[in-house]
Amino acid sequence: MPGITREEVAHLARLARLELADEELDHFAGQLDDIIGAVARVSEVADQDVPPTSHPLPLTNVMRADEVRPSLTPEQALSGAPAQEQQRFKVPQILGED
Amino acid sequence: MTDNSTIIKLTAAEIAAKIASGELTAVQVTEAHLARIEAVDEKVHAFLHVDREGALAQARAVDEKRARGEKLGPLAGVPLALKDIFTTMGVPTTVGSKMLEGWIPPYDATLVKRLKAADVVILGKTNMDEFAMGSSTENSAYGPTGNPWDLTRIPGGSGGGSSAALAAYEAPLAIGTDTGGSIRQPAAVTGTVGVKPTYGAVSRYGMVAFSSSLDQGGPCARTVLDAALLHEAIAGHDPLDSTSIDAPVPPVVEAARNGSVAGMRVGIVKQFRGEGYQAGVVQRFDESVELLKSLGAEVVELDCPSFDLALSAYYIVAPSECSSNLARFDGLRYGLRSGDDGTRSAEDVTALTREAGFGPEVKRRIILGTYALSSGYYDAWFGSAQKVRTLITREFEKAFEQVDVIVSPTTPTTAFPIGERADDPMAMYLADLCTIPTNLAGNAAMSLPCGLAPEDGLPVGLQIIAPALKDDRLYKVGAAVEAAFVEKWGHPLLEEAPSL
Amino acid sequence: MTVTELLSYEAALAEYDPVMGLEVHVELGTKTKMFCGCSTELGQDANAQTCPTCLGLPGALPVVNAVGVESAIKIGLALNCEIAEWCRFARKNYFYPDMPKNFQTSQYDEPIAFDGYLDVQLEDGEVFRVEIERAHMEEDTGKSTHIGGATGRIHGASHSLLDYNRAGIPLIEIVTKPIQGAGERAPEVAKAYVAELRELIRALGVSEARMDKGQMRCDVNLSLMRKDAAEFGTRSETKNVNSLRSVERAARFEIQRHAAILEAGGKVVQETRHFHEDDGTTTAGRIKDNAEDYRYFPEPDLVPVAPAREWVEELRKGLPELPRVRRNRLREEWGVSEVEMQAILNAGAVDAIVATTEAGADAASARKWWMGELARNANEKGVSLEELPITPADVARVSALVASGDLNDKLARQVIEGVLAGEGTPDQVVEKRGLKVVSDDGALGAAVDEAIAGNAAVADKIRGGKVAAVGALVGAVMKATRGQADAAKVKDLILEKLGVSEG
Ligand SMILES: [Mg+2]
Ligand SMILES: [Zn+2]
Helix, strand or coil: CCCCCHHHHHHHHHHCCCCCCHHHHHHHHHHHHHHHHHHHHHHHHCCCCCCCCCCCCCCCCCEECCCCCCCCCHHHHCCCCCCEECCEEEEECCCCCC | CCCHHHHCCCCHHHHHHHHHHCCCCHHHHHHHHHHHHHHHHHHHCCEEEECHHHHHHHHHHHHHHHHCCCCCCCCCCCEEEEECCECECCECCCCCCHHHCCCCCCCCCHHHHHHHHCCCEEEEEECCCHHHCCCCCCCCCCCCCCECCECCECCCCCCHHHHHHHHCCCCCEEEEECCCCCCHHHHHHHCCEEEECCCCCECCCCECCCCCCCCCEEEEECCHHHHHHHHHHHECCCCCCCCCCCCCCCCHHHHHHCCCCCCCEEEEEHHHCCCCCCHHHHHHHHHHHHHHHHCCCEEEEECCHHHHHHHHHHHHHHHHHHHHHHHHCCCCCCCCCCCCCCCCCHHHHHHHHHHHHCCHHHHHHHHHHHHHHCCCCCHHHHHHHHHHHHHHHHHHHHHHHHCCEEEEECCCCCCCECCCCCCCHHHHHHHHCCCHHHHHHCCEEEEEEEEECCCCCCEEEEEEEECCCCHHHHHHHHHHHHHHHHHHHCCCHHHHCCCC | CCCCCCCCHHHHHHHEEEEEEEEEEEECCCCECCCCCCECCCCCCCCCCCCCCCCCCCCCCCCEEHHHHHHHHHHHHHCCCEECCCECCEEEECCCCCCCCCEEEECCCCCCEEEEEEEEECCCCCEEEEEEEEEEEEECCCEEEEECCCCCCCCCCCEEEEECCCCCCEEEEEEECCECCCHHHHHHHHHHHHHHHHHHHHHHCCCCCCHHHCCEEEEEEEEEEECCCCCCCCCEEEEEECCHHHHHHHHHHHHHHHHHHHHCCCCCCCEEEEEECCCCEEEEEEECCCCCCCCCEECCCCCCECCCHHHHHHHHHCCCCCHHHHHHHHHHHHCCCHHHHHHHHHCCCHHHHHHHHHCCCCHHHHHHHHHHHHHHHHHHHCCCHHHCCCCHHHHHHHHHHHHCCCCCHHHHHHHHHHHHCCCCCHHHHHHHHCCCCECCHHHHHHHHHHHHHHCHHHHHHHHCCCHHHHHHHHHHHHHHCCCCECHHHHHHHHHHHCCCCCC
C-alpha cells in the first residue's frame, strides 16, 4: 500500500477540523507514513472471504420502551458551555449555506 | 488503634472486614489514605484531582449506616482511585486532556453510581494518557506519573495513575479502562493486579469513549480477591448501554476464594514470544508456566497466526472509532474554546480549539482514523481490520476448544524510562502486543505479578486470558498462581518495592 | 440579486425529459427521542429537553427507541418495501454546530426498508407509480438562531444560539428511485407523491406529518436529459421545500432553469439549491465537490436491528387501508367527482367527514358542513379542521336536527357558530339561544296576519296575481320570527290566507 503524503495529511486534518501548524504537519506526515507502513499488513486479508467483525458481541435488537425519562435541567445542560445567551449555547457565527 | 502505615497496606477485603466489625471506621481508613496521598503524590502524581470532602462525606455515611445497624456491602468504606475517564457529577473530569480542563459533568457514569451504591469511597480521579491513548501516561496533558518502583520510569498506560496509586499504597482499589491493554499493562509494570472483563460486562455509560467497540472498564487492585470484589461491584447489565451484557455476572468472588488449576488445560501461544521480548520477562513467564504445571495444570501449545496482525488491526480500528468519538470536542458546548475573538467563524474556532486542546498522540490517531475511514480507503483499511478481528476471534474460539485459559507475558518488557519512547509511536505501540488480541475479540483477561526481571529488578506481569463470559476462570487461575507465588516469595511482590 | 435565466416550460419539455429524486424526512411522533428518553413535545423551554446523550456529552451512549423502529417498519411496509432481516446504524461524520456529536447516527448501506413503491394519483385520476429506493432511520439536529444579521439569516450574523431540544428526534428518510417518464407532469407527480406520502404517514399514525411545523421536509433533486440521451444529466438538490405547492413550484423552476443553462450550451453545476417561498425561485447553495467525505462506518455504540419476521408480519396485518384506496372507496360511496374529492383532500376534511358519517350523518350533509362553514372558519383562524373546537359528533347532531326539521339551514349555521364559540353542545346552543324552527300553525298564523296587515299594498298585488311578490311578506315573517320559521310553510300560509294558488 502506498504511503501518505504531506498534502494528504493536510487534507485529513481539515476533514478532522484540526488547525495543524506547519512544523506539526511535517512531523506528523513522517510519523503517520511510518505507522501506515507498519499497519499495512492488514491488507493481507483484504481478499479473503471473511465476514467483518464490527463488534465483539453477537447481540441484536437492544431497544428501550418509548417512555420519557427525566432530562437535565437547562442549567445543567448549559453548565459547561463556554458561552451562553437566552438559555442557549452561544457559538461563533456559522459559515452558512445561504 | 491501627496506625495509618498499617491501614494503607491492608487489602480491600481486610479493610471491609475491619469496618464491618467496627475495628476501623470508614473515616479513619479514608483519612489514612488521604494522608498517604498528601505525603507521596507530589512525587508519584497518580491523582489529577483529590476529592477530600466528597470522600470523607461518603465515609461518614458508611459509618452512620453501620451505626444504624444497616447491613454493609462487601466493599463498604473501602477507598478507591477512579481513572479520570468516568464522569463524576460535580467533580472535575478531564480524561487527561486540556480539552476538558475544568469540566464538571452534570451526570454520574453508571460505574460511579454502582460504586456509590456499594458504599465505596472515591478518593479522587487518577492520571491517564490523554483520552486513554498511550501506554505510559506520558501523554497526559497534566504531566507524567511515576512508577512507584522507580519514579523515573513509566507506570504503564493509559491507566498509569490508577496502577501507581495502588503500588504507592494511596488506594487499595482502583478503576481502569482497557482498550488495548490499558488496565493490564500498567498492572504488569507496577506489580499489581488488573482485569479487563469480557466486553460488555461493565457499563460504558459515562466512560468517555476512545474506541467504543474495544473499550472496557475493569477492576485494579493489589490482590486477586480484591479485584474480584470490585469486579462484582461494577459489573452487570445497564439499560443505558446498548452493548451491555444482559446476563448474570460470573461468580468471580467465589472463584477468587477457591483458586485452583488442578486438571485445567492451559494454553501458551507461539505468537506471544520472540523478537522484542525482554529476556527477564520471558524467564519469569517460563517459570510461571512451570509453576502452573506443578500446580496440576496441563500445558498445551497453540498456534494463532492471525495474532501477528492484531497490532495492525488495532491501530486501524481504534483510531477510526476515536476520530469519530472525539469529533464532539469542538469548543461549542463544553470544555475548552480557543481562538474565539468575536470575528472568527464557528468552524475556525472549532479547528483552533482542537489544535490547542488535543495533544500530539490524540491528533495522530484522529488523523490516522480519518484516513482509514475516508472514501477509497475504507475497504482496504477499516474493512480489512474488521476481517482480522473475525480471524482472531475464530482462533481464540478454536484455542478455547483445547484449553480452559491461555497464558502469556502481559507486556514484552518491564517499565521503560519516562521519555524513552515519547516521540516514537511505533515503539510505544509494541507495549500492547500481547494484550490487544483480547480487546479485538472481546474476551476477558487478567494481569498479575509473576516476579521481578533479573536484569532490572522491575515487575513482570503474567497475563491470563479466558473465553468471553468466563471471567471467573481468570480469578480461579489467578488466585492459585498468586497464592503459590506469595508462598514462594514469602510475601506479596509489592513489598519489594522501595519505600517512597 | 441576479435574475436567473429561465426557458419557457413548454420549450423545456419539448427538448428534455425531467428526472427527479425526492428525499423526504419525516419526524416521528414518538414520545421520546430516537436514542434517549428526552421528551419530544414541541414548544418547551430552550434546552429543557436535553440529556447527556442528545447533548453529546462525553461518555453518554445511545439506546434505540423501539417505537422508532416499529414506525420505520410500518412506513416501509406501507411503501411496499422489503424489510431488512438484519441492519445497522452507521455514523455519518461531519462537523456542524447543530449536531452535538458532530456525527449523525443514521443508516447507510443497510437501511431498514428498501425496494418499494408508492402509487400516487394525479388530480385527473391517473395513477403514477413512484419507486422507493429506501426508508431509513436517523436523528434530527438542534435548532440554531442567528443573531446580529439583518434578517435573522445565517449570512451576516455575528453569532448563533443553539437549542438542542430537537436534536435526536427520530427521523425517517424516504428516498425515491429516479422518477422518470412523468414528462410535463413531473412537478405534479412530485407534489402528488409528497401529498400521498403525507396521507400515508398520517394514516399509519406514526406522525402528524405537518409540513408547516417541519414534521415533514422535502428535498427535490432534479436533472434533465435530452430526449435522445442515454444518461442522466447533472442534478441539483433543492433543500427544504416545505409545502406541497412549493414542491411543485421548485420542480418546475428547476426544469426551466436547467433547460435554460443547457440550451445556452452551459453545464449544470452539481450543487444544493435553496428554495424561496416568496417568489418560487431557487438560489445556489453549497457546491458538491468531492471534499465531502462522511466516513460512514457501523455505529459501534449500537447493536444490529434484526426485526423478527413474526413481528414484521404482525405489523403488516395491522396496516390501515392505504389512503389512495380508501379515498377512491369513499369517493364512490359519497358519489363525488375526482375534482371534488381533491378539494376535500386539500382541505384535510376526509377524516372529519368520515367520522361525521360514522356518527350518523349522511355523507352529503357532513361534506357540506366541513367543506363549507367549517372550512371557512378554519381558514379564517389559520388552523386545521381538527383544531376547530367542534367534534364530528357535534356536526352529526346538527345535521340530524336539520333532517328532522327542528333546524333550518340558517339556524343550523347559528348553532355551529355557537359551538365554535364555546357555548356548548349543539343541543345546549339550541336551548340557550332559543333556536328552533317555528312551524306550529297558530304562532305562524299570527305572524302572517301581522305581515299581511302591515304590508297591505304588497298583499293586494299578490291577490291581483303577482305571486312573485310573496317573497317580501315571507321576509317580513322571517324577520318577525328571527329566522326561526319554516320558510316554505310561511309561504304556503300567506298564499292560503290571500286565497291565491301558485302557478
Ligand atoms: Mg438524512
Ligand atoms: Zn436526551
